[in-house]
Amino acid sequence: MPAFEVMGVVNVTPDSFSDGGEWFDRDAAVRHGLELAAAGAAILDVGGESTRPGADPVPEAEELRRVLPVIEELAARLPDTTLSVDTTKAAVAAAAIDAGARYVNDVTGLRGDPEMLALVAERDVRCCLMHMRGEPRTMQRDPVYDDVVAEVRVFLEERLAVARTAGVRAERIDLDPGVGFGKTVEHNLALLRRLDEIVAIGPRVLVGTSRKSFLGRLTGRDDPRQRLAGTIATNVLALAAGARVFRVHDAGAIRDALAVAARVLDPDDAV
């Protein structure tokens, strides 16, 4: 079984749905990133703009002010950790790459900013192509699909073809079904239940279930911090289905859970 990667979340925002404000201060964000890396995160995803349903957009200058100092410091102190920038703006991604980021996590699937595709191809960095129905402000208003898994698969196959045509190397691409991005609870469960159909497209699959509201609906846990058990369950099942990158807030617990699950699933797997 190919090794898995834990992507630790560093939200340098005042309003992220589960930890908004906690890491808004630069030094606190750097400390948190160091802790996540020490706990086993191979990738740190630094974001300056919340993508939660109903979130207000953040101006480019403010997003740069939030993320660049954190990425610079973490890239300098963690040479073996991949720094990712969670942004939909090519200018922010370009500056983040200059500051040491080697991964662009754009929740629009590199569709939002017309400059993003060429940037990712030219700079030869990793990227995540994620499915989202609509945009954060409106995506959760009654999303409807005939077959959510089939439709997400078609979207990801199209984005993969576009990225490859733009010159993004295959090994730089992760695919993400976008759990919670324009999906009901049932849609999210179907995507997890049939995740093998997304894995079958070919590239590594990234999943981001951590602390999300569908877990709260299933468990009655209104506080996102109380959703670690649901997060672990969904990530272990995603590993079994073939996912290999796991975007989470609680890196240590998830890494341990996945390390155990990987051994059960593939006894020859070296942890």
Ligand SMILES: Nc1nc2ncc(COP(=O)(O)OP(=O)(O)O)nc2c(=O)[nH]1
């Ligand atoms: N590729 C990818 N990126 C993501 N970025 C943000 C969030 C939302 O989580 P979080 O960053 O904790 O919240 P917020 O967007 O409110 O900062 N989820 C994903 C995801 O599932 N996949």
